[in-house]
Amino acid sequence: MMDALSVVSQLRDLASEPQNREAIVQDQGCLPGLVLFLDHRSPEVLLATLQTLRYLAELSLNISTMKNELGMMVSLENIVARDELSVDVTDLAKEVYAILSASPERNGRQKPQFFLNSSSKKAKCVTLHIQGLDDTDRRGLCEEALLKVRGVISFTFQMASKRCTVRVRSDLPAESLASAIADTRVLCAKQVVKNHEGDEVLIPLSAAAQSERALPDYLPEEDDEPEKKAAGAVSRPAAATARGGTWLHAAAGFLSRTFYW
Template sequence: MNAVSVVTHLRDLASDPLNRTSIVRDKSCLAGLILFLSHQDEYVVESALKALIYLCEDPAHCGIIRNELGMMESLENLKNRYDIDDEVKQLGRRIQILLNPPAHMHTPETNGKKNKPCFFATSCNKRAKTVTLYIHGLCDAEKKHLCEEALLKVKGVISFTFQIAMQRCTVRVKPDLETECLASAIAETRVLRAQQVIRSESGNEIYVPLHEMNVTVEKNLCLPDYLPEEVSPQKDLDKAVIPTGSKNDCQGSWINAATNFLSKTFFW
């Protein structure tokens, strides 16, 4: 399973109104769709946008989607990409219209939610920024693991995903986190070095050197213990088994499979 297959199945599942509530309530699926908006493959971006349009057809879902961390900024960043066709960008603008309620729509329920405490980072109405890094030395699973360990310790990192074949890592971070902090953390591995990938006005990619910071990078000191892969209860879920149950069971299994892939690929 890869990004293309996951986003394709999510788009197809979202086309059925019966599946939309389950997808919206699944934090991994929703956050994964947001991350797909910054993917290098235009097909992945377009499929993610179409899935979000399906989900936004129910007004009850719009508030949840709008408040998902990084959603509105990812849609805004899409406007400035030179490698995406205007037709695809139009899908993003359509979602922005669906997610932005009219100014007169201020109900007591909406106002009451403003003071509601937020216990999960992905539920807060905050902005996130996406950084694409070219990592020198990222050539195998061992180096990927070193990079993962380094990024996990950086306070302010929300999620990340790798493209080892291209030696790239796409990282979503809090807006106040300096990109140089990521470079410093990666440099601590002693075998990896990071450059930022940006696009010029002509659409060409540019590698920007990142100066490592002399100050100590703020780190997450308390990280959860994870089960090793060989004893993980999720391991058997990688096997593609066609269920014999009803159509809803089959569709639910695809959502579970997508969630499993996103949970293993991204760090939330």
Template structure:
């Protein structure tokens, strides 16, 4: 009934659009966003970090950012149409910090590229920033007591209940 075919199978029937969808979240293929690594001179403590956060939050087009305080770096994800000079001018506007872009050379070594100091890049500002919740943990009503889940005593009486309890407590849901 079944016969083997001597004809070679086609290499790939994957269309370019299917390939693009598979890599949608990867930074290199996402055309709407790009990642910029900045080395920030003057990023020494948490107060300066707060100044830098405020400056970056005001720029329209900044998607996210993270800090590496040990090496004085900030990794910023921005829209592809936002110029990196806008980030540098916003950080320079704090008057206590200065940014340089970190790029990889041909051999893979990192190089710092300074931004022109006389560049006047117009930065589109976010006007209505939302009020964020405070980062302090909410105070507990009674710090001397531990909180536990309330359940019936019969819940763990059977082996199935005991297994369910073990699984629910062992895995992060």
């Protein structure tokens, strides 16, 4: 039997893939279930739920549906008002709320800004290249490691390039991320930065810490030209896509059985 954290974590993984976002929001069970998870007692479930919603809100077509979902905006307001929650959770809730509240004047073809367009001046983004990030099991280990680091707000993976963009509080050193990832004993992280010539280089985080003032907060997202992206991307195998679709329906059924009356 899947528990709440397992369900929302897997749903977050599906939502991290752009091609799944519309289907998740249109599904009759998943979006209402996510709203109910916003009232969950577990901070881990809350954070994973907010990360999922943040992914889903990247598709401009989803914003109106999400905003109008019964209880969505009220639940986000309640999270922001809860004093016992960490600033990581409340900051992400504020960000999701702001996106859903914004005037829908954005072009649907705009460049995605997920986790990079920070609504909080107290946050920064760090791009890591993670040696050993080869499959979903290793990705799961990396997620668990990052979630243990106090000050991590959210993260997103680019599996084809073995990268992870981590949004953190501005006072969190990148070394803390590398240390947590190294504790998995199968993964090793370096920071991705651009040198003076504009070329990307990998910096061991011990060295990056020594020259932190010279490093950018984050790298821009990879080239968003559709043709170039399609040529260089590594597609998810058909079997994996099928499993994702199967799980989506299973999750919806679980949410319905658990929460509806």
